[in-house]
Amino acid sequence: MDADKAYTEAIRHGRYSEQIKGLRCKYDHVRTQFEDFITKYYLRPYLEEIVKTKVDKSGESLRFYDLGCGTGDGYELLSKMARGTRLSQFDTRLVKDDMMDQYKGIDLSVSLLKEAENLFGDYEHVNFCKGDFSNGLPLDEGEESYDLYFTSYGTLSHCTNEELEKLFVDMGKHGHNGSLILADFIGRYSYEWQNLWTQDPEEVSYIDYVINYLYPEEERDNVELSSFPMRLMTPAEVFKVLESAARKAGVELKVLRFFDRSLFVGRHIETGTYNGNPQNLRLMVSSLFERGLRTYFPDLKVNYKPREGFDWQNESLQRLADSWNALVDYTMVLMEHYDSNEDLLPYPPPTDVKPLEKAYRVMRQTLEGSKGLYGDIRADLIEAQLGYAIRSLEMNLQQGHGLGHGLVGIIQVVK
Numbered sequence: 001m002d003a004d005k006a007y008t009e010a011i012r013h014g015r016y017s018e019q020i021k022g023l024r025c026k027y028d029h030v031r032t033q034f035e036d037f038i039t040k041y042y043l044r045p046y047l048e049e050i051v052k053t054k055v056d057k058s059g060e061s062l063r064f065y066d067l068g069c070g071t072g073d074g075y076e077l078l079s080k081m082a083r084g085t086r087l088s089q090f091d092t093r094l095v096k097d098d099m100m101d102q103y104k105g106i107d108l109s110v111s112l113l114k115e116a117e118n119l120f121g122d123y124e125h126v127n128f129c130k131g132d133f134s135n136g137l138p139l140d141e142g143e144e145s146y147d148l149y150f151t152s153y154g155t156l157s158h159c160t161n162e163e164l165e166k167l168f169v170d171m172g173k174h175g176h177n178g179s180l181i182l183a184d185f186i187g188r189y190s191y192e193w194q195n196l197w198t199q200d201p202e203e204v205s206y207i208d209y210v211i212n213y214l215y216p217e218e219e220r221d222n223v224e225l226s227s228f229p230m231r232l233m234t235p236a237e238v239f240k241v242l243e244s245a246a247r248k249a250g251v252e253l254k255v256l257r258f259f260d261r262s263l264f265v266g267r268h269i270e271t272g273t274y275n276g277n278p279q280n281l282r283l284m285v286s287s288l289f290e291r292g293l294r295t296y297f298p299d300l301k302v303n304y305k306p307r308e309g310f311d312w313q314n315e316s317l318q319r320l321a322d323s324w325n326a327l328v329d330y331t332m333v334l335m336e337h338y339d340s341n342e343d344l345l346p347y348p349p350p351t352d353v354k355p356l357e358k359a360y361r362v363m364r365q366t367l368e369g370s371k372g373l374y375g376d377i378r379a380d381l382i383e384a385q386l387g388y389a390i391r392s393l394e395m396n397l398q399q400g401h402g403l404g405h406g407l408v409g410i411i412q413v414v415k
């Protein structure tokens with residue numbers, strides 16, 4: 001119920017539901033260009049396989065179940081997923097409306113469901129209803145299985161271990177052979193809550209989560225907001241629940257992969273609510289994607305402060321921070337040389353970090369190729385490319401160990 005109150009406050013405040021691409025709101029550029037993209041990127045190959053066998057070969061249509069659907073963002077995400085990237089192609093959607101038999105979204109919050117209904121309720125195959133997944137998977141009598149049981153943005157962290165296990169048992173039983181479960185949690189070792197890191201996961205299981213990040217810094221401490229518990233997760237903890245659930249359901253719940261999402265751009269990187277080293281990194285990265293707006297690059301660099309006793313976490317995060325900062329530095333150098341009208345822009349420093357090597361190459365190519373183009377090429381082209389390059393570093397230097405704001409597992413039901 002606390003969670004319901006907290007989401008309702010966020011809606012009342014307005015910023016949680018605005019469909020604007022502003023810089024500090026629910027749909028900021030990090031959400032659309034980083035987070036939604038990363039989820040789609042990892043889910044796509046598995047969904048593509050289902051589309052091939054079920055739609056292309058057998059002429060059947062797809063069924064999606066979105067648990068904790070909120071305002072129906074899952075429908076938007078799934079229906080806008082791209083199949084290929086051929087430039088000459090116009091409509092690249094993987095799942096077109098006529099391929100969908102049903103998208104069902106459930107949520108506890110009536111206010112969010114009302115908004116979902118306003119946005120997507122007109123589609124015949126879309127259906128929203130109030131439902132609670134804390135007592136297992138809400139189902140109607142004889143309800144057919146789904147191809148994908150979908151969750152997003154940490155939704156499954158609302159569950160206790162027992163609730164989660166029951167939910168996995170139900171999805172395992174209800175799903176058919178090949179059904180997918182997208183299990184989205186809050187990562188245990190996100191830098192955003194470094195103060196909560198513990199060696200023994202049993203010591204701290206939950207974060208007392210507060211949605212204060214939508215407020216400007218100066219207002220943040222003066223508003224009274226509800227908080228609610230969110231389960232912090234590592235892959236090992238998810239595996240443990242899955243193993244037990246699979247045994248009880250009599251199926252295999254096969255983990256296809258885990259990925260970390262938002263290692264330095266999670267919502268709480270800026271608040272300092274659970275970390276003594278807040279930085280406006282999300283805002284800065286969002287600004288890279290804002291057309292017509294130039295970003296102050298020195299503020300884009302990560303000032304990673306290690307926490308003693310957490311060696312593997314520090315190593316991984318420092319490695320990403322170093323590559324990220326080196327790329328920002330190199331881009332600044334490129335821009336200076338560009339301004340001096342030099343014929344040849346400087347080559348990047350040597351590195352054995354492959355994703356960084358590629359990111360360097362892309363930035364150099366972007367500046368080389370941008371000479372003589374129209375518009376504010378820094379704001380609209382170079383910065384956007386730097387945003388994508390940083391995203392690619394994040395994606396290629398993560399290993400799905402629970403170091404991001406989000407820890408996501410893609411799980412398959414095998415029968």
Ligand SMILES: C[S@@+](CC[C@H](N)C(=O)[O-])C[C@H]1O[C@@H](n2cnc3c(N)ncnc32)[C@H](O)[C@@H]1O
Nearest residue numbers: 068069070073107108109132133134152153158
């Ligand atoms: C992190 S939000 C995600 C919302 C949305 N899917 C999105 O992409 O923005 C989690 C959602 O789960 C809902 N929720 C939390 N506990 C729930 C429960 N036990 N049953 C159903 N919905 C729940 C909340 O109301 C909230 O809308």
